[in-house]
Amino acid sequence: MRIGELARATGTKAETIRYYEREGILPAADRTDSNYRDYSDQHLASLTFVRRARELGFSIVQVRELLALSGHEDKPCKDVDKLVQSQLAEVERKIVDLSALRSELSQMLRSCQADRIGECHIVASLAGRP
Amino acid sequence: MRIGELARATGTKAETIRYYEREGILPAADRTDSNYRDYSDQHLASLTFVRRARELGFSIVQVRELLALSGHEDKPCKDVDKLVQSQLAEVERKIVDLSALRSELSQMLRSCQADRIGECHIVASLAGRP
DNA sequence: ACTTGACCTTGTAATTACTACAAGGTGCAT
DNA sequence: ATGCACCTTGTAGTAATTACAAGGTCAAGT
Numbered sequence A, B: 001m002r003i004g005e006l007a008r009a010t011g012t013k014a015e016t017i018r019y020y021e022r023e024g025i026l027p028a029a030d031r032t033d034s035n036y037r038d039y040s041d042q043h044l045a046s047l048t049f050v051r052r053a054r055e056l057g058f059s060i061v062q063v064r065e066l067l068a069l070s071g072h073e074d075k076p077c078k079d080v081d082k083l084v085q086s087q088l089a090e091v092e093r094k095i096v097d098l099s100a101l102r103s104e105l106s107q108m109l110r111s112c113q114a115d116r117i118g119e120c121h122i123v124a125s126l127a128g129r130p
Numbered sequence C: 001a002c003t004t005g006a007c008c009t010t011g012t013a014a015t016t017a018c019t020a021c022a023a024g025g026t027g028c029a030t
Numbered sequence D: 001a002t003g004c005a006c007c008t009t010g011t012a013g014t015a016a017t018t019a020c021a022a023g024g025t026c027a028a029g030t
Helices: A003-010 A014-022 A041-055 A060-069 A077-113 A122-127 B003-010 B014-022 B041-055 B060-069 B077-113 B122-127
Strands: none
Touching (some): A014 A041, A041 A060, A060 A077, A077 A122, A122 B041, A122 B060, B014 B041, B077 B122
């Protein structure tokens, strides 16, 4: 598929895809006779992963690490263990925070639907209980 | 408390705190006789919230919206309902994605601890949401 | 008293991760 | 064959920090 199709499929700007290629985040695509980039389903999966990970607040550096983990079969387990552990800890922290935020938002929604103005603890939900 | 203490307490650079004040994301702090910023616990809670929300992938614009929700008692419920609903939907999407990533990372960890090299589905974990 | 060093101030410049735009080539349908 | 949507490279602009410069503040140690 060409860059425009890949862009639509992933909600990414074509410029951003070329930027990822320059930065080595996505492998370079094959080229057609007319020098257009020609992407595979592998590229689609990788780019979808990158975009989701970015939306979840991982930096480009962390995304690189995660991508590297995905091709770790040539390296000994011990080398990746620590990295996996710290990424996992970060993911779990994010889930805890998001769950707190979710329950506060849905509490607000219930109050609204009952047309009441409830107490608002939205800041406290992420700031840590007082 | 002074800016350095607040910075340490929240893992934020002092420069970033001043930047948030310029941008109106944090209310301006009181000043001491020698013109140093003097922060309250309210500031600490707000800043903690802002930093967590940023880590979770919310943009500054979204953080502003969330902060605005926290002081909505003067506005009719109907005005905030739609915003709460869409923020909630986004939070839930993030939780789903992070949960998939978590289970893939912990699977990797189990493989590593058994000193086996397991199949790696880390890209698929985020790429495969239908 | 004085100086060291960790703090603070404002202001400006650089960095990261895109995003937009310019100038031009490609390819297919009307 | 020409309009239109697509592609190319390259450069410049934006958002959200982050770093740095030049200087003022203040508690502690000599």
